[in-house]
Amino acid sequence: MLPATLAAVNLRLLRGALASALAASCLAVPLGAQTVSNPDLFRKSFDAAQEALRHYGVWDQPQELRRVAEIGYRIAAASGFTKFPFTYFLIDMPEPNAFALPGGQVFVTRGMLELGLSDDMLACLLGHEVAHVVYAHGLKMEKRATLLNVLSQAAVIGVLISADRSSRDDRSPIYDPLSRDDRTGDLVQGTAAAGLVLSELLLRSYNREFEDQADEEGQRWAAAAGFDPDGTRQLFSLMSSRLPQDKKYGYWQTHPFFDTREQAAGARGGLLKRQDARPADAFRERTQDALLAWLASAPPEKRPEPPPGAGPPPGRGPDAGAAPALARRSELDRPTLLKQAALAAWPQGRTAEGLRLERLHALRDRETARPPLDRDYGRLLAAYAQQTDEVRAVTPQSPMVQALDKEAGDLRAQSQAIYPEARAVLQSGIYQTEFLAGFLSNYPEAPEAADAALSLGDAYSRLGWPGRAVELYLRAAQPGVASPAAQRARQGLRVLAPRLDDLAALQQLADQQDDAELAQLAATRLSDRVASFGDLASGAEYLRRYAGRPYATKVVERVNLLAQNLYGEMVLYQSVGDHVKALDRIQKILTYAPLSPAAERLRDNAVVQG
Secondary structure, three states: OOHHHHHHHHHHHHHHHHHHHHHHHOOOOOOOOOOOOOHHHHHHHHHHHHHHHHHHHHHHOOHHHHHHHHHHHHHHHHHOOOOOOEEEEEEOOOOOOOOOOOOEEEEEEEEHHHOOOOOHHHHHHHHHHHHHHHHHHHHHHHHHHHHHHHHHOOOOOOOOOOOOOOOOOOOHHHHHHHHOOOOOEEEEEEEHHHHHHHHHHHHHEEEEEEEHHHHHHHHHHHHHHHOOOOOHHHHEEEEEEEEEEEEOOHHHHHHHOOHHHHHHHHHHOOOOOOOOOOOHHHHHHHHHHHHHHHHHHOOOOOOOOOOOOOOOOOOOOOHHHHOOOOOHHOOOOOOOOOHHHHHHHOOOHHHHHHHHHHHHHHHHHHHHOHHHHHHHHHHHHHHHHHHHHHHHHOOOOHHHHHHHHHHHHHHHHHHHHHHHHHHHHHOOOOOOOHHHHHHHHHHHOOOOOHHHHHHHHHHHHHHHHHHHHHHHHHHOOOOOOOOHHHHHHHHHHHHHHOOOHHHHHHHHHHHOOOOHHHHHHHHHHHHOOOOOOOOHHHHHHHHHOOOOOOOOOHHHHHHHHHHHHHHHHHHHHHOOOOHHHHHHHHHHHHOOOOOOOHHHHHOEEEEEOO
């Protein structure tokens, strides 16, 4: 008798042989109109997607999104699925991963795309996630389905965190009302509570049966869409060589059972026949129509007010720099996000151009309604440039290119018209920090830019934002320039580096190549601090910006240790009834170390109150 593993592989091989005959038929199936067969489920699922992007952040890379959408919609069309319109999002998580929600929302993380996947690998990866949607795997796992319902009620959500460390069965009490009666803890609300539920919803692994089915169907649809079905095996091989084989890391956490899946994928890949590539243009247009039709009929969005004192997730505050022009967290309301998803679904034609203009004109009108010296023309022009580049990429001959260029020219003229007044304010020395930031955004090449950068760096340093201060000092310290501002900035950085604790700022200084002395000072300090830093937020920001660097592993270990120490403090403060300090520790763990073992323990000891 064959061992169980080999028997399972052989069974999948037999199914794979049959799949080769079925692959060709996938493209021949007439595709009906895209629908929203269950509006309530789609709303809950889309709201969860919106919360995920608010919590983790959008990775604003238009070229990568175009690639994911182009491949993803070919896979979706090959699947023949029309119950929900698929949407694709790039999420700003350094861990290589991909996941899907039941309503057709598919996420690929920054870390996954930064691995350098080929189109065939990406097609099989997306096919796997599409299969989870098509076969409703998320709804067949009771906990995921329940958490989706909970998250849709964000306005009343609260999560009770208990210090109870006793063992629990697999029916985790996160939604079990019977477990509330004999437990005490602290109620977490707002952003951190939503983040805790999200991490359970998105990062909870599927069982072996669902993973095998998603692998098999994803490969088959990839072949039917014109991709090499061996992409699944190639993907596993790449990740195996590039990622730690830790079951709590990235893809391994959400997609377990790696060894047998890799064997089966390799065997199936040789049996499936790659079909001729066919565009999915009509399918994408119908997807866009379905998304906009649902938006027109959807109930108004209701969002809770953030709790007092709630801070942004790592990488979202001033230390993270300016947010991308079209991906600011405050603008991720449901209508905006749905329109962005509709635009990604089909980026050509009149509807797409109307969506682009609506978005840009809303930004323009909001900005130009402010007093002239308060306007951020730099941000506005960056948004115009991004949309113009996207139109050129998909329809180079579109008259919209000229229309956008003309509007951008008008905005530049407005900006230049107020430059003399802005320069006079800068020279007066009487201004607020926001004015300096706006001046640098509007006039980055102005002769006064170095002085403005130095002054803004000083302001950020006083405010306790060393990462942003370093960035501005580097901007002021122009290579080869002997101005007083540049000299002050260079000297200030050399003095600051040996005492700096911000890991990301130290890495930035170590990476610069204009001042060898400064780079060595920063590298020495960074080497000393990676194993002993005490600021959890600093570690989180380093991992957000430099996840693939050599020190990242040590930073992860230190972040996990600091989070575990905070968990111990939380237990202590709960035991003496100091719930304010206990809640502070809980918020820090969930905000800055959401994938740590300590955060997992919080999730294990969580009970939803609503």
